[in-house]
Amino acid sequence: MKTESLLEKTFEKGTFAVTAECGPPKGSDADILIRKGKSLLGWVDAVNVTDNQTAIVRMSSLAACSILKSLGHEPILQMVTRDRNRIALQSDLFGAYALGIRNVLCLTGDHQSFGNQKEAVGVFDLDSVQLLRTVKDMRDSSVIIGGESIQGNPKFFIGAAENPFADPVDWRVVRLGKKSLAGADFIQTQCIYNMERFRKFMSQARDTGLTDKLYIMAGVTPMKSVGMGRYMATKVAGMDIPDELINRMAKVPKDKQADEGIKIAVETIEQVREIEGVAGVHIMAIEWEDKVPEILKAAGIGARPV
């Protein structure tokens, strides 16, 4: 064990791990977050707290992590390099660890032009790979960027994201390797709808030995409606939703589409579980966190901790 992370412990035990995304509210109402957090309690090994996802201003990930931790969750601090420079990022890493947060997911973040602050400066002082290395160097070498030593090194369990569906396709596994080399311990993938392409990605990851170095968690997002599916397929960057799935949703009457979306998510979990090298699932039920227990139950994954 490199860290005190409960997520790492779950992986080490060889348990199929479950994480879920919990988006902080757009405002200071902690009750919204607490309600979401409670609905996930006892069903996940760790909870991802998004960092102003899609560049929309929300409660800070760090504050929300701390609140969720007080509820008994094991939070994963998502950190994007879009909004903060290396001074702010490193400072927040220190603070997060001091507050008892043991997991961090290093991301570049969606471009600010997607969000509700389109006129903002995009910082991008570091990229996600450089942030991974920064967190690793803090943990393993007790230094910050530039090599100065620190008092009390944060021992984070380090995560990264990877999109098996983005282009150029052959580059995705190279980038996965780069993230592993830079410091990633675990990976959470983009939402999987194109199973064929995901299988190919995993086989490339196995061939390059990356499944031995990284815990790869398969990303799953239930579709609430055919409209959401179409929106994601056409408007969300890096999404790959095959027409068959959209058509399958479209064939179902409107009031049954949510159920169908959940059914697809359950099938996806069952399928990825069978793929060698997949160490867990990461469920991103966007503004639908309360459905996570139902999905997990249906997929035959029981309550936590195991």
Next chain:
Amino acid sequence: MKSFENKIVVFHCWNLRLFPDGAQKEFSKSWPGLSLVSIPCSGKIEAHFLLNTLASGAQGVLVLACAEQACQYMEGSMRSRKRVDFARLWLDKLGIATERIEFVRLWPVCKQSLEAVLKEFVTKLESLGAIGAPEKV
């Protein structure tokens, strides 16, 4: 025509040979408000010539170009069309009637059609009034 004396400028390609009989003087007498400017190709026109002509007191500018197929320089008359369009965009931006700049293609040596074009243009300009005076709607 009184209010428009010397107030219309016509840029025309000299390949149109508007006055092969040398009757330009005669013609000008019957159109006292007109200045004819002969240029080697209508494609030599620039948007700022057109705007500057209006800024210098003309009430309207007419660009006479050769028919596309008849252009001696292949695409000269296509270029002049684009520049006239660009100048008109500017008029629009300035809140000035775009009809004050007119573009017409003619076949060479065709005085009758020239007269028809001019008559129509003058009527249009008279209905607009002078630049700077409140424009008639």
Next chain:
Amino acid sequence: MIVAELKEFDEIREMIDRYSSVLVVGCDSCVAECAAGGTRETQLLASALKLSYLKDGRRKVITEACIDRQCVDDFIDVIAEQVPDHEAILSLGCGAGVQALARVYQDKPVIPALNTLFIGETVLRGVWTENCLGCGQCKLGYFGAVCPVTRCSKKLMNGPCGGSIGGRCEIDPETPCGWDLIIRRLTAIGEIDRLAEYVPPVNWSTSHSGGPRRVIREDQKP
């Protein structure tokens, strides 16, 4: 070259309305190449201003002039005789040109007529693209001569983000993905192996983050 574009006409007019005489000064270098502030565009803007004031029945002296390079003192002198006859200068130079004029003609207001955009190239007539941010430490040699700092919307140094689809950037389908270009180019020249290496954080202190920059060459001084 520096690429710029003309400001909205109304904004320009609003800024010069208070002066009774304006010298409209173009620049025949970069901004002429990008058809924003050369002789032709200067004459166009001056004509449009004259026409606009004529329409409003207002008297205003508008004179046009053009300088070969607005950012070099020796060239700026060309308008020295005209400047005193005007209350203000309207510059069609880039931001550097505007500031150079203001430094030379210290008692004159200098108004920008352009928005200065970027360092770029003319890819075809009427199309200009950005490809240099002037970061102060060129790494093009490692990236197949495609700049990740400029051509990637997120300045990524370690490969494409997850939003690139079909060689297009996630922020705009009209924008090519810089990393797609880098990968193609390195593949074409047989140097794709370069990309497996970890690229450490960029030293931005040589860019504008280090404050306004200057270059001093003793051998070039008079």
